[in-house]
Every structure is written in C-alpha cells, then in structure tokens.
Amino acid sequence: MIAEPLEYLTNIDVIVKGEDDGIAHHFLLVAVLCRFRSGAPLAQDDVSDADCFSFDRVLRRDLEMSADVDTELRLAIQRMR
Numbered sequence: 001m002i003a004e005p006l007e008y009l010t011n012i013d014v015i016v017k018g019e020d021d022g023i024a025h026h027f028l029l030v031a032v033l034c035r036f037r038s039g040a041p042l043a044q045d046d047v048s049d050a051d052c053f054s055f056d057r058v059l060r061r062d063l064e065m066s067a068d069v070d071t072e073l074r075l076a077i078q079r080m081r
Contacts, residue, residue, distance in 0.1 A: 001041045003034035029070045
C-alpha cells in the first residue's frame with residue numbers, strides 16, 4: 001500500500017508480559033495520519049494479516065486488533081475535520 005504521511009498523531013506503547021510477569025515483548029508503535037494513494041495492505045514478518053476496514057467496523061471493536069486502534073482512529077477522524 002502506498003500512502004502519503006500527513007501528520008504525526010501519537011505513540012502507542014505496547015508491553016506484553018511473559019509467564020514470569022516480566023516483559024516478554026515491548027513495542028513502540030507510531031500512529032501517523034496518512035492519505036491513501038494506491039495498492040493494498042500486505043502482511044510482512046511483524047504481523048500475520050493485514051486488511052482495510054471501514055471506520056465503523058473498527059470503532060465497533062469486533063475485529064482482532066492491537067490495543068487502542070479505535071482510540072487512534074477517533075483521533076485521526078478529529079484531525080481530518
């Protein structure tokens with residue numbers, strides 16, 4: 001997918017605890033508002049699946065997705081206005 005970055009939104013800190021209650025994985029995700037240009041999403045080595053969904057479907061949270069994706073989408077929608 002090709003997209004034009006328009007504006008930095010925020011960082012998302014994802015900490016996954018291990019069996020011993022220590023940190024198993026730590027990810028720092030950067031949310032960026034982008035304008036779609038062309039193509040389709042393609043899963044790489046860091047995710048098992050990638051796709052596009054309507055805003056309504058994401059906001060209903062009936063999809064398997066990372067934490068706070070709906071919160072970041074609301075922020076992006078506000079910035080688009």
